[in-house]
Amino acid sequence: GASETVYRVSVTAIEEGALCIFEDISEPEQIAQMRRDFVANVSHELRTPLTALLGFIETLQGAAREDPVARDRFLSVMAREAGRMNRLVGDLLSLSRVEAQERVRPTGQVDIAALIRRVASDLRPMAMSVGVAFDMRGTEGEVPLRGDADQLTQVLANLMENAVKYGAPGKTVHVDLSRALQEPGMRGPVYRIALRDEGEGIDPIHLPRLTERFYRVDSHRSREQGGTGLGLAIVKHILNRHRGRLRIESEPGKGSVFTVILPDDLGPGTE
Numbered sequence: 001g002a003s004e005t006v007y008r009v010s011v012t013a014i015e016e017g018a019l020c021i022f023e024d025i026s027e028p029e030q031i032a033q034m035r036r037d038f039v040a041n042v043s044h045e046l047r048t049p050l051t052a053l054l055g056f057i058e059t060l061q062g063a064a065r066e067d068p069v070a071r072d073r074f075l076s077v078m079a080r081e082a083g084r085m086n087r088l089v090g091d092l093l094s095l096s097r098v099e100a101q102e103r104v105r106p107t108g109q110v111d112i113a114a115l116i117r118r119v120a121s122d123l124r125p126m127a128m129s130v131g132v133a134f135d136m137r138g139t140e141g142e143v144p145l146r147g148d149a150d151q152l153t154q155v156l157a158n159l160m161e162n163a164v165k166y167g168a169p170g171k172t173v174h175v176d177l178s179r180a181l182q183e184p185g186m187r188g189p190v191y192r193i194a195l196r197d198e199g200e201g202i203d204p205i206h207l208p209r210l211t212e213r214f215y216r217v218d219s220h221r222s223r224e225q226g227g228t229g230l231g232l233a234i235v236k237h238i239l240n241r242h243r244g245r246l247r248i249e250s251e252p253g254k255g256s257v258f259t260v261i262l263p264d265d266l267g268p269g270t271e
């Protein structure tokens with residue numbers, strides 16, 4: 001249908017007053033702009049570890065060549081930076097795969113309770129190393145639903161890993177799987193997987209943008225933790241494909257609740 005014209009308005013103070021610029025960012029232009037921003041972001045995210053790697057290689061070729069202590073230290077930093085690039089490229093590939101499939105409904109059968117148990121047990125070593133415990137509810141037994149097992153595993157892993165990373169040491173991550181007969185805006189019964197952490201929480205002003213690619217509340221902290229800034233964007237696209245939702249609630253200073261809502265009946269296999 002006919003789309004509206006959307007303007008980006010910027011106001012700059014000039015000597016004679018103010019200069020107001022209207023920039024046409026209606027749909028095609030908006031998409032083109034988003035694409036340019038994305039490419040610029042990816043380039044920047046890749047260049048940061050690459051610059052570090054190039055610097056260390058140069059040092060190793062020069063001064064540090066004969067110093068085994070410095071050499072080992074540099075090599076471990078290089079491994080970390082290469083790991084960061086590897087994760088970023090992996091997440092970019094996941095994102096593009098998921099986006100390409102977004103309109104194709106999954107046809108597989110999964111046991112969501114078993115997936116939750118497995119992701120929790122895979123994350124346990126990492127959680128234990130920071131003193132975080134899991135408290136699981138409703139995840140015993142079998143809970144079958146239609147979905148893509150690998151993708152739903154990725155959703156759970158990204159969210160549970162965030163709950164551990166951004167949770168507080170010595171605190172608990174609460175995982176609660178339940179069924180509800182209705183959910184606002186969705187047809188038919190749903191499954192809800194609520195992941196509640198007791199971390200520092202998120203200021204409400206960030207919530208609407210949290211699932212955007214590369215959007216981070218605290219870039220330094222995210223990078224320090226090895227985050228790519230793509231986890232929630234991947235989650236959002238996978239849930240779209242499953243006709244599901246992600247609900248985010250947070251109370252600064254108390255913690256956050258990320259709730260995955262999946263329809264019990266996904267409807268026809270493909271669209």
Ligand code: ADP
Pocket residue numbers: 158162163166167197199200201202210215216217218222223226227228229230231232233256
């Ligand atoms: P990242 O790789 O940076 O963790 P995500 O897309 O997974 O990227 O998350 C985006 C941002 O959302 C994070 O950088 C962090 O600021 C915030 N965030 C995600 N989960 C939580 C949480 N459980 N508690 C607080 N902040 C969170």
